[in-house]
Structures are given as structure tokens and as C-alpha cells.
Amino acid sequence: xxxxxxxxxxxxxxxxxxxxxxxxxxxxxxxxxxxxxxxxxxxxxxxxxxxxxxxxxxxxxxxxxxxxxxxxxxxxxxxxxxxxxxxxxxxxxxxxxxxxxxxxxxxxxxxxxxxxxxxxxxxxxxxxxxxxxxxxxxxxxxxxxxxxxxxxxxxxxxxxxxxxxxxxxxxxxxxxxxxxxxxxxxxxxxxxxxxxxxxxxxxxxxxxxxxxxxxxxxxxxxxxxxxxxxxxxxxxxxxxxxxxxxxxxxxxxxxxxxxxxxxxxxxxxxxxxxxxxxxxxxxxxxxxxx
Numbered sequence: 144x145x146x147x148x149x150x151x152x153x154x155x156x157x158x159x160x161x162x163x164x165x166x167x168x169x170x171x172x173x174x175x176x177x178x179x180x181x182x183x184x185x186x187x188x189x190x191x192x193x194x195x196x197x198x199x200x201x202x203x204x205x206x207x208x209x210x211x212x213x214x215x216x217x218x219x220x221x222x223x224x225x226x227x228x229x230x231x232x233x234x235x236x237x238x239x240x241x242x243x244x245x246x247x248x249x250x251x252x253x254x255x256x257x258x259x260x261x262x263x264x265x266x267x268x269x270x271x272x273x274x275x276x277x278x279x280x281x282x283x284x285x286x287x288x289x290x291x292x293x294x295x296x297x298x299x300x301x302x303x304x305x306x307x308x309x310x311x312x313x314x315x316x317x318x319x320x321x322x323x324x325x326x327x328x329x330x331x332x333x334x335x336x337x338x339x340x341x342x343x344x345x346x347x348x349x350x351x352x353x354x355x356x357x358x359x360x361x362x363x364x365x366x367x368x369x370x371x372x373x374x375x376x377x378x379x380x381x382x383x384x385x386x387x388x389x390x391x392x393x394x395x396x397x398x399x400x401x402x403x404x405x406x407x408x409x410x411x412x413x414x415x416x417x418x419x420x421x422x423x424x425x426x427x428x429x430x431x432x433x
Contacts (some may be wrong), residue, residue: 147305154212154309158316165317169276169324176327178343179384181273187400192277194402195267199280199287207291214298215308224302233304240307241314242365247297248315249368251290252361259414264289266390266417267408269357270399274350274388279323280316283409318364322346341366348379352387354417356380390417 150157181188203210209217218224226236255265264286271278282290298308322341337345341362349360359376362369369375379386389399392412398404 150309151212151216151305154210157309158312161313162316165320166276169320169326172326173275173324178325178327178347179274181275181325183273183396183400185275187396188271188273188275189277191400191402191405192271192281195282195284195405196277196280198402199282199284202284203287203291206288207295211291211294211298211308211312212305214295215303215305218299218302219304222302223299225300226304227302236304237307237310240301240303241311243301244294244297244303244307244311245315245362245364246368247293248364249362251293252363253374253419255286256358256361256417257419259418261286261289262414262418263409266393267405269350269417270390270393270405270408271350272389272394272396272399273325274323274347275325276320276323278350279319281405283406285409314364322363337366339366340364344378344383347383347386347388348376350388351379352389352391353380356386357417358419 207213219227222228226240231239255261264283267283267286268278268281271281297303303311318341322343323346324343326343328336328342328344333342333344336342341360341364345360345366346362348356351357356376356379359374360369361374366375381387393399393408395404398408
């Protein structure tokens with residue numbers, strides 16, 4: 144068994160091992176150095192947030208038994224994708240594919256904020272009344288299925304190597320838990336890290352109830368895309384401790400902190416704000432400094 148076959152065979156165990164390890168590390172970090180006080184108990188929120196994670200895992204494994212690595216292996220076997228049709232050395236193809244997939248995830252994230260129908264699904268992620276590592280995995284099952292379809296198409300178009308897909312999946316999960324962590328970083332460390340890696344303070348701005356702040360800092364892993372395309376925002380107006388997390392008009396814990404309410408949230412009410420092409424806010428003049 145060569146290395147690629149090993150990675151393909153043990154991909155679920157590799158991903159689960161990293162997930163458990165990073166989850167435990169960030170959870171302990173949150174206890175040791177929390178950034179903000181939480182409104183709700185961990186028991187209440189974690190039951191709902193981890194419940195939807197479990198539900199999504201089952202759905203993905205049933206709907207996509209070969210998972211993303213299976214698509215990568217099929218693409219290599221069939222010669223699909225750019226990297227399989229150009230003489231790109233393996234050592235270069237892996238990081239190129241990882242960076243390209245990260246850009247697609249960023250673009251997808253912008254898209255679910257721009258299209259009202261998709262924002263309905265994505266607001267399950269934003270409706271969390273607190274912000275910690277479990278928020279990073281809190282997504283509606285329909286959004287997860289759509290995301291998998293986009294991921295499959297990206298892998299086939301790129302011809303991403305199996306190793307690149309596994310590395311990307313591990314990084315995506317680990318970074319989502321890290322940058323959604325309720326953890327305090329020294330200011331100097333945060334300032335340096337956010338030149339290339341999304342930090343908790345950077346991404347927390349994206350979870351503000353203020354719609355102009357929510358429509359910024361879309362990155363999960365790399366910060367380059369927000370900086371390049373003008374969606375980077377350094378800090379929220381009210382500051383990291385003063386900002387409010389969540390979505391206006393969705394503040395009832397029975398709706399947003401329990402699994403049944405989370406699953407029904409996309410089908411409630413009208414989309415009148417937050418979605419990029421429906422927003423009607425006028426940024427204050429002071430924003431020009433940010």
C-alpha cells in the first residue's frame with residue numbers, strides 16, 4: 144500500500160483524529176483564557192450545535208459515501224481536471240490545490256450571503272447567540288449538501304490530488320474551530336497571524352448583528368481573499384467585548400439554541416436584511432477609517 148492508498152483508506156480516521164484533537168485543545172483554551180462571557184450555558188448550546196454536526200455527518204456519509212477524497216481519486220483515475228492535464232509536479236500540485244479550494248470556499252461563503260435563498264440556510268450558522276468552537280460546525284444540513292456538491296465540482300475541475308483534499312479538509316475543520324474559538328490571543332500575536340491566517344478576533348466581526356460587519360471577513364483559513372477583494376474589516380465598531388453576536392429578530396434560545404428550531408429557521412419569515420444584495424444600511428462616516 145503506497146502513501147496515497149493509505150490516505151484514501153484511512154481518511155475518515157485521519158479526519159476524526161484531527162477533529163477530536165483540535166476540539167479538545169480549543170475547548171481547554173476557551174476554559175483557560177476566554178475572550179467573552181457566554182450568554183447561554185455550554186450544555187444548552189453544545190447539545191444543539193453538536194447535534195446538528197452529528198446529523199450532518201450521517202447525511203454526508205449516506206449521500207456521499209466516497210466523500211471528497213473519493214472524487215479526488217476518481218478524477219486522478221479518469222484524468223479529469225487542470226492538474227491532471229498539465230505537467231505539474233506533485234509537490235506543487237498539492238499546495239496549489241489547497242489554496243484554490245480555499246478560494247472557492249471563500250467565494251461560496253460570499254455567495255451564501257449574497258443570494259437571499261442561500262442566506263436563509265446560512266443564517267443557521269449566524270443565529271448562534273454566543274461564539275465558540277462549536278459555532279464553527281453549526282450549519283443547516285441542506286447547506287452542507289450544497290457545499291459538498293460545490294466541493295465535488297471544484298475537485299473535479301482542479302484535478303486535486305487525494306493528499307491535497309485530505310489536507311484541505313483537515314485544515315478547514317481545524318481552522319473553523321480555531322477561528323470560532325472563544326479564546327484570547329495576545330494583541331501582537333493576533334496582528335501578525337491575521338496577515339495570513341484568520342484569527343478568532345478577525346472572524347468574530349463576521350458574526351456581528353450589524354449587517355455591514357456581518358458582510359465582511361468571509362475567510363475561514365486564509366485572510367488573503369478578504370484583503371484582495373476589499374471585504375476585510377479590522378474590528379467591530381463596538382469592540383470585541385461590546386459587539387453583539389447573532390441576528391436581529393432571532394434571539395429566542397428556543398428557536399436558535401435547540402435543534403428543532405435550528406432546522407426550521409430557514410423556512411421562517413422574509414429575508415429583508417443581511418443578504419448582501421438586500422441590505423439597506425448606510426455605513427457611518429467613521430467606517431472610512433477601518
